[in-house]
Amino acid sequence: MNTRQSGNTGRALGAAATVAAAALALSSCGFVPDLSDLTAGGSTEPPEPSTGPSQEPESPEPTPEPVEADFPYTREGQIFQDTGQDSTLRFSITGLERTDEYTVLYTERTYVDHFRGLNSSLAMPDTLVDPVSGRAYRTLLDEDGDVYGSVSPDPDGYYPVEVDATNRYRRYFPRLPDDVTHVTFVGSGLGAMTGIPVVDVDEERPDPEDPNGADPDFDPDRGDVVEFGNRRPDAEAVERIGEMESFVDSDVASTTRDGDTETVALRSDVMFDFDSAELTAEAEDVVRRAARSLERNIDPDDPRITVIGHTDGRGTDDYNQRLSVERAETVRGILAEELGEGYDFVVEGRGATEPVAEEGGPDDEEARARNRRVEFSYRVDRSGGTGNRGGADEDALGSSERNVFPPADFVSDDTAEVVASVTEGDVRMDVHPLRRDGAYVISTVSLTNTGDEPVLPDMGGEDAVSPGGPTEFSQGALGGFQLLDPDSDLVRYVTLLNFGGDSYAGFAEEVHEMQPGNTYQLVAVFAAPPADVDRATLRAGSFGEIEDVPFAE
Structure with missing residues (x-):
């Protein structure tokens, strides 16, 4: 019928x-x-x-x-x-x-x-x-x-x-x-x-x-x-034309790329001593590496760089505003020294008015640490085409490397090869090889209900979000997935699709109630790591961490 x-x-x-x-x-x-x-x-x-x-x-x-x-x-x-x-x-x-x-x-x-x-x-x-x-x-x-x-x-x-x-x-x-x-x-x-x-x-x-x-x-x-x-x-x-927004995190900095804008956030706890606007010796090296990444990525036709200081919610408004401006000025000085002439700088302090992580929760200290930061943003050059296809550049900031490969070939079945299987209750998750696709990498998993009743697996919750992590990059049932480079401290969050307004969501499939015996194919998309990274760890929410997930040849 x-x-x-x-x-x-x-x-x-x-x-x-x-x-x-x-x-x-x-x-x-x-x-x-x-x-x-x-x-x-x-x-x-x-x-x-x-x-x-x-x-x-x-x-x-x-x-x-x-x-x-x-x-x-x-x-x-x-x-x-x-x-x-x-x-x-x-x-x-x-x-x-x-x-x-x-x-x-x-x-x-x-x-x-x-x-x-x-x-x-x-x-x-x-x-x-x-x-x-x-x-x-x-x-x-x-x-x-x-x-x-x-x-x-x-x-x-x-x-x-x-x-x-x-x-x-x-x-x-x-x-x-x-x-x-x-x-x-x-x-x-x-x-x-x-x-x-x-x-x-x-x-x-x-x-x-x-x-x-x-x-x-x-x-x-x-x-x-x-x-x-x-x-x-x-x-x-x-x-309706949108942008893929990526977020790559590390112990010292994170980089957000939204369309043609890149924002590098340097963690103040690593960069400055308490109540100080003077960079530590280690931090100065980080800023110089960030400058080299900026020089390689910035649009030469728009050499504006905006440097903004942020604090956590502790302290008075006046104190936070003053400290955020002073730290931003310090970072601007090192960037200007490293880059030389030809760049226009704008320096601002926002105090505690623009937190990226919610304070006051169970991960309060981690959230406050993430909110204490100095950001600098600029328009990126998208006319260069292929970006970096080589190995990691030790002279640049790892989180800011943009690794662009050719578009992936069509594959009729992304699930033909299973590299790992993990079971949580009545749900089995089969993990398939990672696939590079342009500036991104696609993680494909299959979920099978092995039980006799419909089940809605818990893919999110506290296990899916790192302490103090930005919640907007943990949307969707697979939005809590993360990709970890095995030989660095870089953590790649699920890419967002940003169409403006309310249409702003993780580039990852939702998981709905699974029927008995059925298998469902799901994807999560991340910014691509360098070419010399041939395996990665998939952090998969309540399913835990799956190590040594290979990239498809």
């Missing part, structure tokens, strides 16, 4: 995973709303238009040679449904085409086992990621927050589904920059599909001539190919 599933429209930006509307249980057939882009809070507000650095450069690089494409790119596996009726989905990308106006994604979805009633996929929203630049792109929306592309035959946004029938969908994204040749796709619920080629075309494919799925009374049979009417973007289309 035919049922109904969600497509991929939605009304607002998603967080790490989507939450569908309440399901209406039917015995043999029904509908599923097209709500897979809802936020975790169910917001229906449309996003703000994209502006600023997310736009294509004024002087793009010459158009590259056409890339080789071998469509379709297909994956198959279990996906979470909002009703718990988790199904096996065969998902194919059958085309990714760049026109003069926008980018068009063509997909096919086939459910190969049971599927009844109203179900909505709980996957991440459809997102195209350029792993080299760190830009991310989501579907174009109209002014009401509805996406363009395949049109649901039902006024509530439901699509007809039959087991072993194939539904064809079309979705529109902002036009990818000319220098983007391959992207990583997420949104199927089957992990990260890397190495999807972008094909340049003069015009997009014709709309379906006689779409059988446009009829609200259409009842597909097994083996049918179902097509829908198409709505192309118009002048009201709103672009």
Whole structure:
């Protein structure tokens, strides 16, 4: 009997995973709303238009040679449904085409086992990621927050589904920059599909001539190919272009990269003695190493550097303000000495007004130590292309190294090789090799419910966040995962997807209630370590630390 599933429209930006509307249980057939882009809070507000650095450069690089494409790119596996009726989905990308106006994604979805009633996929929203630049792109929306592309035959946004029938969908994204040749796709619920080629075309494919799925009374049979009417973007289309934000931590400093801005935070406890604005001898070396990283990363067309001092919440406002300014001035002096002329400095003190970790909790001392810091930020040069593909540079600050590799090739099954298995209660976690993808690394794990009852594993909690760690980099069920370099003190947190406003979430899958016997593929994404790091430790929340996880060859 035919049922109904969600497509991929939605009304607002998603967080790490989507939450569908309440399901209406039917015995043999029904509908599923097209709500897979809802936020975790169910917001229906449309996003703000994209502006600023997310736009294509004024002087793009010459158009590259056409890339080789071998469509379709297909994956198959279990996906979470909002009703718990988790199904096996065969998902194919059958085309990714760049026109003069926008980018068009063509997909096919086939459910190969049971599927009844109203179900909505709980996957991440459809997102195209350029792993080299760190830009991310989501579907174009109209002014009401509805996406363009395949049109649901039902006024509530439901699509007809039959087991072993194939539904064809079309979705529109902002036009990818000319220098983007391959992207990583997420949104199927089957992990990260890397190495999807972008094909340049003069015009997009014709709309379906006689779409059988446009009829609200259409009842597909097994083996049918179902097509829908198409709505192309118009002048009201709103672009959603975001940035991947990475956080790399160490004992002396941390580095946050958000789009084209990099912020280095030097820990004051390491840099200064108590109640002092004078750098220790060890700290002066750290600042000089930071200067070398800054010199290599900064945009030569915008040599502004903002240095800001921060304190914890102890002390009076006046005392904290004075000390924060004095420490910022000290760091500015060393940076200026090391860098020489040609840089513009701005120095500020913020006292205790901008903490990065919550004080007063069980990890109060660690939180206060993280809040005592001197930050300097600057715009980064993203025109250099490949970044550092060599080993770690001992003369630079490790947390600020940007290691950029080519986009990863497409792999139909990221779970074929298991390098470690850990069991927590009735849940087994299989760990798969790490994969480098541009400036990032993808950690893939599989979770299997080995018990006889549905289970919601505890992936977060206190075990998932380091003491005093920044809570915004621990969002989502796998948001508490971290990647540790084995031969350094560097800790890589899960990368965030930042689309502005409320759409700011960890680039990691959510874990929902797992059905007995089912296996689910999940990913977490981190900033890439240097090329000479061939193994890493995965800190996996309540599952503990898994050492010597290799990188795929």
